[in-house]
Amino acid sequence: MALAVSAGLMLAQADAAPQSADAQILRVQDSGGAARGAVTNLPVPRYVSLKGSEGNARRGPSLSHRIDWVFRHAGMPLRVVAEFGHWRRVEDKDGAGGWIHYALLSGVRTALVTQDMVELRSRPNPDADIVARAETGAIVRLGECNIDWCRISGGGQRGWVPKTAIWGVDPDEVRD
Template sequence: MTTAPMRRAALLALLALAAASGPFAGAAPRPARAATVGTETGLPIPRYVTLRAREVNVRAGPGVRYPIDWVYQRPNLPVEVIAEFDTWRKIRDPDGTEGWVHQSMLSGRRTVVVIGGEHLLRRTPDTAAPAVARLEAGVIGWLDGCRKDWCEIEVAGLDGWIHRSHVWGVRADEAGK
């Protein structure tokens, strides 16, 4: 004969086993695990992309049923994709803030943002090269490519080179376009 406490313990064990073996219908999806390749796209994780729209909703989780934590209002801001789930990408911004956005709000066309104060955009990748412009922290430039310690960018129609350490949106080991 089974007692009520034994039945309750068996039911709890069964529920724990079911929860561990797979999601229940209607349960929140599990975020993508950290990997070197995205589970949905096969693209590298992490990787840099750009915000496509003037307003981008950032959600607490990967889906429209998750609340909007904040709204980016900075088109072309570089962000880092750190996880994938279905059509959702978990991103990190230059300040380290993370959240989920729909893939349609992201572009593969790359930008970088100037960090750490004012820096010179130079004609060639050399600290002695003539300056093309002075760039303040927060300025966004279109990334053309990088060579060693320098990245070629375009800002407001001006092309030039900036030291890789003065921008966010490109990996230290990244070369080319």
């Protein structure tokens, strides 16, 4: 449903949480169709991480809404799917989440290892030397990514892994 069209930008109403019908969640779409948050003008969806060791995910974008979920791992990668004022609707790898105050989130990019004992390689090549291995569920720092590989670090180790072995980066995303 288009709300307004001005200077090549279109405001479109996103899916509002059914529990907060009075809240209007807006996304801005540029002429290329890329969605941007109406509050931050950053891409939506996008990845962020949990700043502290605990973050309450609420049913709606205010402190008066019930807590549905508690994230308990510092650095946990989360996907921002909507914005409203100081609140961000986030999801984890499994789609669980809710509304979190922006002060609990960080722009530092992390990833979650999804493949058990994934091999970290010295170069983004399946024939490169193995420098370490990471377990499923490990939270790692996300570095540069090309079309198929990402450089990650954690636990004093760093190396390249296939994108398919981690969650926290889009399949077509390239990072320098």
